[in-house]
Amino acid sequence: xxxxxxxxxxxxxxxxxxxxxxxxxARALLxxxxxxxxxxxFADAWRAEYxxxxxxxxSGRLPFSKLDALHRRNLDAILPRFGLDRLDEAAxxxxxxxxxxxxxxxxxxxxxxxxxxxxxxxxxxxxxxxLMVDLARRNDFPWDAILGAEFARDYKPKPIVYLASxxxxxxxxxxxxxxxxxxxxxxxxxxxGLRTAFVARPDxxxxxxxxxRANVPVDVSVPSLIALADRLGCR
Amino acid sequence: xxxxxxxxxxxxxxxxxxxxxxxxxARALLxxxxxxxxxxxFADAWRAEYxxxxxxxxSGRLPFSKLDALHRRNLDAILPRFGLDRLDEAAxxxxxxxxxxxxxxxxxxxxxxxxxxxxxxxxxxxxxxxLMVDLARRNDFPWDAILGAEFARDYKPKPIVYLASxxxxxxxxxxxxxxxxxxxxxxxxxxxGLRTAFVARPDxxxxxxxxxRANVPVDVSVPSLIALADRLGCR
Numbered sequence: 001x002x003x004x005x006x007x008x009x010x011x012x013x014x015x016x017x018x019x020x021x022x023x024x025x026a027r028a029l030l031x032x033x034x035x036x037x038x039x040x041x042f043a044d045a046w047r048a049e050y051x052x053x054x055x056x057x058x059s060g061r062l063p064f065s066k067l068d069a070l071h072r073r074n075l076d077a078i079l080p081r082f083g084l085d086r087l088d089e090a091a092x093x094x095x096x097x098x099x100x101x102x103x104x105x106x107x108x109x110x111x112x113x114x115x116x117x118x119x120x121x122x123x124x125x126x127x128x129x130x131l132m133v134d135l136a137r138r139n140d141f142p143w144d145a146i147l148g149a150e151f152a153r154d155y156k157p158k159p160i161v162y163l164a165s166x167x168x169x170x171x172x173x174x175x176x177x178x179x180x181x182x183x184x185x186x187x188x189x190x191x192x193g194l195r196t197a198f199v200a201r202p203d204x205x206x207x208x209x210x211x212x213r214a215n216v217p218v219d220v221s222v223p224s225l226i227a228l229a230d231r232l233g234c235r
Numbered sequence: 236x237x238x239x240x241x242x243x244x245x246x247x248x249x250x251x252x253x254x255x256x257x258x259x260x261a262r263a264l265l266x267x268x269x270x271x272x273x274x275x276x277f278a279d280a281w282r283a284e285y286x287x288x289x290x291x292x293x294s295g296r297l298p299f300s301k302l303d304a305l306h307r308r309n310l311d312a313i314l315p316r317f318g319l320d321r322l323d324e325a326a327x328x329x330x331x332x333x334x335x336x337x338x339x340x341x342x343x344x345x346x347x348x349x350x351x352x353x354x355x356x357x358x359x360x361x362x363x364x365x366l367m368v369d370l371a372r373r374n375d376f377p378w379d380a381i382l383g384a385e386f387a388r389d390y391k392p393k394p395i396v397y398l399a400s401x402x403x404x405x406x407x408x409x410x411x412x413x414x415x416x417x418x419x420x421x422x423x424x425x426x427x428g429l430r431t432a433f434v435a436r437p438d439x440x441x442x443x444x445x446x447x448r449a450n451v452p453v454d455v456s457v458p459s460l461i462a463l464a465d466r467l468g469c470r
Contacts, residue, residue: 068405120365120368128403129380129382129403129404130355130403130404130405132380133355133379133380133404136379137379143380144368144371144372144381145364145367145368145378145380145381146379146380146381147364150403151386168363168364168365168385169364169365169368170303170365
């Protein structure tokens with residue numbers, strides 16, 4: 001790993017707790033309106049529409065659209081299942097912005113600050129630029145640039161997303177590490193020639209329901225970004 | 236200007252002293268090899284090739300290429316004029332990276348830090364992402380994202396560069412201010428619907444040889460980013 005110059009990060013699940021944050025934000029907005037549902041189930045249902053929506057873009061059936069727009073389509077699709085088909089437009093707009101208010105796992109800000117002393121850092125997420133900007137401001141992510149899907153105008157795991165992000169940093173794929181809590185993301189990055197680091201987020205989908213360990217070969221496997229900074233020699 | 240949410244910045248000349256920095260870097264690399272030329276004239280000659288090279292891309296005669304690649308073509312073109320046709324490849328590579336080591340005007344880091352408390356900030360430069368990243372690290376520019384030419388895959392003053400940058404921040408053109416020291420840049424931004432702020436850099440091309448004032452209508456005209464922060468109510 002001596003030639004590494006840049007680190008690219010998956011964000012949803014890897015850096016931020018989307019499930020707990022979406023459940024909290026949905027409750028904060030809807031409970032005062034008398035809504036009482038299983039908030040974690042609501043977060044899970046919303047997230048379950050994520051891959052199918054992006055597949056519309058990856059397959060070419062839909063032109064590239066920001067993830068915010070896909071999140072909104074997906075929200076409209078799931079609201080009836082929770083008895084919320086009559087939720088007004090203003091509330092839907094506000095609820096959709098919940099994805100801009102996700103909280104980081106506790107090791108992330110400190111880990112990124114250490115990693116930045118040696119490497120160029122960017123998210124390589126399917127989230128759009130403005131969403132990444134809001135998460136960075138909220139959680140003190142010290143990005144050098146916002147790369148990923150909107151920059152490449154396609155969605156992971158298409159190889160162009162990883163390759164365009166590495167190239168923006170003037171790095172070859174072999175000089176770039178993809179950091180993620182998901183084996184599928186790392187397998188795609190490795191197939192594109194990147195190095196890979198697995199960060200365990202065992203509670204991503206609820207207690208004990210995240211990936212405990214990578215089920216594909218990876219270059220590094222760590223329990224936190226602090227441990228990754230240690231492994232990569234960052235003070 | 237009450238609805239402003241984001242500020243986009245021209246970089247070469249507006250935020251950084253390209254002329255003094257390129258002259259310094261060229262001298263530092265070449266003087267030890269016995270080269271004695273007019274270093275400011277060398278910087279001016281290199282910069283003079285800038286617009287014609289981008290015009291090849293804007294016109295569609297050349298596919299989009301990073302500014303680093305255009306800078307290198309331009310360097311190769313001017314070296315013979317300075318008796319440097321035999322400069323070796325390694326020195327050319329190193330010299331081309333001088334554009335990654337430009338120094339900011341003295342008000343910039345403090346001004347941007349204040350402006351960031353109220354607005355989303357990004358460069359909207361013709362410089363590529365890695366060049367912007369290196370200038371940001373060198374000069375403490377607190378960008379939220381790196382937008383501009385490489386993000387839009389075309390060069391200013393084409394409208395798409397301003398419009399794609401505003402859209403990445405989820406802003407309408409009218410919610411976005413283009414900040415520049417060049418009337419031509421501001422005229423193009425205004426034509427695309429953006430608000431405009433002129434920052435005077437009267438010494439950009441040598442003492443007294445920059446634009447002293449805008450020669451097109453602008454929304455704000457200031458002598459520094461500190462003054463811009465004052466005008467926009469940023470502490």
